[in-house]
Amino acid sequence: MLDKELRSMIGQVKDGRMDRRAFIKHMAAVGLTAPLANQVLALGGVAMAQGTSPYKPTKRGGGGALKLLWWQGPTLLNPHFATGTKDQDGSRLFYEPLACWDPDGNMKLVLASEIPSTQNGLLAADGKSVTWKLKPGVKWHDGKPFSADDVVFTWQYIKDPATAAVTIASYRDLTVEKIDDLTVKITFPKPTPFWADAFVGAPNTILPKHLFADYTGSKSREAPTNLSPVGTGPYKFVEFKPGDLIRGVINPDYHMVNRPYFDTIEMKGGGDAVSAARAVIQTGEYDFGWNIQVEDDVLLRLEKGGKGKTVYAVGGDTEFIALNFTDPNVEVDGERSSMKTKHPLFSDPVVRKALSLLVDRESVKKAIYGRAGRTTANFLNGPEKFVSKNTNWEFNIEKAAKMLDDAGWKPGADGIREKDGKKLKILYQTSINGPRQKTQAIVKQACQKAGIEVELKSVVASVFFSSDVANPDTYPKFYADIEMFQIPLSQPDPSQHMRRYLSTSVATKENKWQGTNFPRWVNKDYDDAINAADMEMDPVKRAAHYIKANDLMWQDTVFIPVMHRLKVEAAANNLRPVISGWANETDNLFDWYREE
């Protein structure tokens, strides 16, 4: 759709000349889905649509026990110390944020009473501040009232570097002030199009000031409430055994009507994904199994005559192959993959393009991901308004071979292509993980047919994903030609995700490989697009910047996207869980119920 036309329509909705439904209809007519239309409106300054709730029960409680199986059990219950989503999931049973995200990426109110927008005056037009109205009458589990003081305190707690909160990045640059007991104002140092980061979603829940005030900064580890949370959530804390069990009971004073449905809740940890799928889908011992990373044919087999099924949620997680733009085999000033080198093979763009033609996404989907994957040519796969329509992928061995032939890469005596004495031999690394090793094998086979020799390497995940400076096998060091993994996109906004590949963020020895741009790709147009998007309040222009950034990566073949991955969960047939690709599994727990 024409940029101008779209913007004038947003204007019409804003002024009340067109109603929301008509707008969404128009959008649908040009092939945009309702959630996307809603988001365009939302960030266009029109009040964000409140996510619709599928919740049916007409009274609180009476639903019996809810038994959850997390094959990696939560190990601590302070969301701001969480390592991994499992800890956020466990904390979220008790603590709550101001708002969360529904399955379509719409905002859903939790502790706030109104979605900020420029229309209701809560969102500043310049994008430099946002005001949140809090729900009145909310109580902590110990009976103390919840107020703006708690929100302000949570910000102070997190931004103190001595606390070493993992959520610090979302809070340290902003200012939170109390307007009155039920109003807080967040001020940003610069225009912030994605203002819904702080205090929104499972990682950003609010802590009770009266229980944490004595345990800030360097004393933060000693708080007894780190292990026995007192929150505002639908369930009250009963018991916690790290890695094994969390128990809770219904909160009779919960602030949402008729909620929650279940009388008790239990989250059991341990084991592995396959047996978790079995305990939920086949034997029905548990109601819900988290993150079922199991090959699809196994799940299909379990589902036959079973007591449960698999549930999917679409987010923006992309499994990709990254290409190294520097030479991993040459050491300059004691540093491999140094910015002072150029990759001997990939400096020829034809080789990069050919490699992209040799990744058979369709086979990977068929053989491995099944219902849990979608083929894609994009690095950025969500939310929908940020997804480029200008790209396409292709699997074509002959075409790749011809391109290499034309560029002078001729097969040598051993069948491996070479040019100027350089052989097309590449090292392909990834973490140890069933689907990844299978994908490696599929890619290697196609490469061999095209005259490229691929050596496979797999590194144990705890090393591959570590920041261990002494270890040569970590992904940021990238001492290989190509490497495959995924970086989760945890919010319905790509800003943090895409900033990782700025040329100022290259991982080098100097920054102890803490830089996030591990392909070591430098492109001024990309930097400009990302920096512009960061300040752009116009949602249509902003989306265009991210689409351009994605297209630049595609043109330069920085990443070869392999699969757009969906979240996979297992649920009992009669359970109605609400799962969002943009939120943690327990984020919408207040809306879960069981069909009688």
Next chain:
Amino acid sequence: MSQYVLRRLMIAIPSLLGISVVLFVVLALAPGDPFSELATNPNVPPEVQAALRAKFGLDDPIYLRYLHWLNAMLHGDWGFSFVSRMDVDTLILQRLPATLYVIGSAQLLALMIAIPVGVYAATRPYSLFDQIANTLAFVGFSLPTFFTGILFILIFSVTLDWLPFVYTTEIKATGIRWVLEMIRQAIMPVAVLGLFQAASMTRFVRSAMLDVIRLDYVTTARAKGLGQAKVIVKHVMRNAMIPVVTLIALQMPAVFGGAIVTEQIFRIPGIGSLLISSILSNDTPVVMAVTFVFACLVVLFNLIADVLYGWLDPRISLR
């Protein structure tokens, strides 16, 4: 006797110190760090990781960290888990009951099978009973627990739907029903582990009995006109038990240490699963504590075995 015990105790201290140094150095040199998961999280700035490392003393030189650990340990402070920020001793104590119950029952089951079967088989070598016992024993210890565990789950949970395959510490029942539920959920892991242990132990008891049964003093006892049962129990078994006691004593630490594979399969929240998850998340203080406790137990039970030898055969403690 007391001098003998004292002498053995004195030897135990330097060996424990040596073990702790080795464990500490190995763990310190192992790749990965406890905050590796944070590395892929775009929301976590590198400074936070650095701050956490500094806060938990991960950047200090190894010898300093070791001395800190030793000093704290001597004061009864086991340190705290990096991952759950909880005291290590609380964490271990939480896991101990399930381990003791399941692995202990399995060990008991193994003994209850192995000793009678082994003894009876040895009194009638190469009889039909002996042959069957031997064959079963060979089959038993050639099948790994991860195989029998999954087989049991498929038969008893999935096909027959008799037993639950997720072990839970949270049983919603009281009184006799609670006891029955506890037993029901332990049947599979105890059987899997117990039968595996029983198989190797049966072979061991049988050969130890056979060694003794042919000795002259046994023939003498028989010649004096003692009944078969009395000869076996009083004369043969007492001496044959010396190597068996060694084996059992060395397996006792395993009762406290848990069975990693079995605990993982049945989701038993025991020490074994704590150890494996701590190793995977590079939670050094927990790994260090669990392995060190394990080392202490090995040393302690060796000591107990030595004392028991002295009781079974007084000549040993005099030397």
